[in-house]
Amino acid sequence: MEIHSHPQATMAVKTGRYMLVLLLIITLNFLIPRLMPGDPLLNIIGEEAYYGAGGALETLREGLGLNQPFVLQYFSYLGGVFTGDWGYSYLYMKPVLTAVMGHLGWSLVLVLPAVILAAIAGAFTGSIAAWRRKTGTDTALTGSLLLAYSMPHYWLAMLALFVFAFMLGWFPLGRAVSGGLGGFAYFADVLWHMVLPLSVLTLSKAAYDHLIVRSSVVSIYGEDYILTAQSRGISGMAVLFKHGLRNALAPLVTVTAIQFGMLFSGALMVEVVFSWPGMGTLIYQAISARDYPLLQYAFFIITVCVLAANFLADLVYRWLDPRMR
């Protein structure tokens, strides 16, 4: 998913490209509600606000500048994007910016550890499977992780919820906090709520990391320097960890950087199943309430984050792989 790289493209050119993409996404967010079928006013403020406004509709239209020429609308929209004037969420009864900010943190505490744990687990199992490829170990590891990777995350979440919360009762049925707790008890309570969603996320991300690492380690086994090392009598494990893993790490780093980009979107569906109060639940509720401003800016935040991570991945990749320099 990394931005296409001509080897000769300098960093300045790349930065310019990313800025262009950013502007394009902002513009897309402006165009979508105005070009979609239906009254643009409805598409901008959402159903609740629209049908609840009664006679005040025209005042609202005036206030949002929808009677002005398209170009003027665009520039006042641009101003709003950068000053944090993102409109009002009728679902949460507060400005969109405040509503979104209140949910970002919860997604972050879930996705961040999941990505890191998954990368470590995937690097380990992936290289073991590559080293032992075409044996029972590889088939069992890769086969079961491929199955986990193929499951829809939210279904895996439902299974986990059913077994460990419903049947065994070890973990809560959802949400992130029980309420009424403070200090250390609060912290422990959040951790307790986190176990299931975090495990599901880690497993599904680790499964992907495993496949990436396995295939890149397998592919370097044919490289001459590995053959040389092997012919010099270096043991399999040593070759794997000294020469293999280091050179096969670049794809994993890229994948991990991309997963960091999905800090706010990586857990969308899993959050819905566990009613985890992050961006996923926010979007789910915004869909049900047709709260369009909320949806638009949720998309905006998610996309900007993905963009930033791609940029970062580009930098890291260059630094890791000398051939790219």
Next chain:
Amino acid sequence: MKLTGLFKRNPWLFTGIIMITFFMLAALFSPWLAPHDPWQYQQPFLEPSWQHLLGTNDVGQDIFSELLTAGRVSLGVGFTAALIAAVTGVAIGILAGFRRGILDEILMGATDVVLVIPILPLVVLVSVYLGPGLLNTSLLIGFTMWPPVARVIRSRVLNLRQAGFVESARALGAGDWWIMSRHVLPNVLPLVLAKFVLTLAGAMLIEASISFLGLGDPSAKSWGMMLHYVFTRGGFIREMWWWYLPPGMAIALVILALNLVNLGFEEKADPRLKRVLER
């Protein structure tokens, strides 16, 4: 060649193809295989029995018949979307790679832009505005998933345009369009097939996700939408495993089959790997 030999040489590819064929046949013949009309209201919340193999749902529809019929929508939307993505991607990839120049810059620039936009959030956002509809969903998913195809095809075409047979066709006076359609296209088709399999898996997962979120077409139930109803209509709370296990399992097995096929392709395509395996 004997089937066992084929299985031994590439067990993953073989298993994947058998699985996906099974699901496609089941979906194709669902009107004849389904014991009940999947839309007919009968007694709700029944447990599995010989009458209803997987029981009935909240409005009394036979879950087994629903499962078979839903396969058509899930696979149908997936195939349509993947086909759109593949055709668009191939067209753009070949044009950009073969013509080069400013056209290449523009097309690849556009590809890079679409490539970074996260698909699921975009499809969710636009679906909310467009309203439910199978065609909308297929088009939307198709037109967000072409960039990886275009990228891969382009780099293959860059190699191909220097190949001997292309040079000789050009020397014989063949035009660009002739070379692209008669020489370049047939040579990228195996690669397109591999990419198609992955795109199909991705498209089916996206469809399942947005249907699960309640943005699917209620008049055409898919596996994702079955899960939506399980989740919102109390099938989950009532511990009706015969309702929520089968649709998820169906999705997981189809995606698994596609991933197996892809893995099989990968092993087959990498000559370096082959060298190692043969030692």
